Amino acid sequence: MSLIFAHRGYSAQFPENTMLAFQQAVKAEAHGIELDIQMTKDGELVIIHDEKVNRTTDGSGYVKDFTYNELRMLNSAYKYKGKLPKVQIPALEEFLEWMQQADFICNIELKNNQFPYTGMEEKAIELVRRYCLSERVIFSSFNHYSIVHSHRLAPEIETAPLFSDGIYQPWIYAKAIKAAAIHPNHRLLNKKIVRASEDFGIKVRAYTINNEKRMRYLSEAGISAIITDNPLLAKDAMGNLPNS
Ligand code: G3P
């Protein structure tokens, strides 16, 4: 069965990386939620995709230059004006506390490939352990040094390198860095690569797939999970497949 991970929550319909989008993803019966974390000036881990707040909020500037309290003043639903009330940028801690009462998997993407954010891995691990969620969390990153560092600090938490470019036999690489999975851009995949990796014991979770035909193709190939903006569409597309 291929699992469905909601990319930045149910981001096709709701403001990305907000508690609202996460709650709606659970309501849509996604098996997992993918989210992105950055770090504030005062060291709080917050859930937001870009290094800057400009695209997704009514503010401007880098996340790293805001304190947590300053960030909470911003509105992540400003593009939904008149349709939604103000929605705040969530802290990772707020999300993990909420996650305890539900039953889904969470893929935390460490957004530390542009700014190194010293201590990000340690803080994320401390929070995941504090809320006893190690078995339901996956750390991913385009920063593979961070993936290795996370695994050394917390071998009980699954890790997965993200790829936007193709590498030769990525399952061998994943095993070498003790990752349990690879999270490639779906355009890098074909059935052969998915099967070789899954047969080798390395799970494949591909991003970001919003096309039903492509969802079915990868599900039939035996992919562990697809990461999509639209979990309901994925459920419809893959629901009747023998492999899903
Ligand atoms: O984790 C998969 C995917 O989210 C990586 O790309 O830019 O959407 O964070 P991006």
Ligand code: CA
């Ligand atoms: Ca992401």
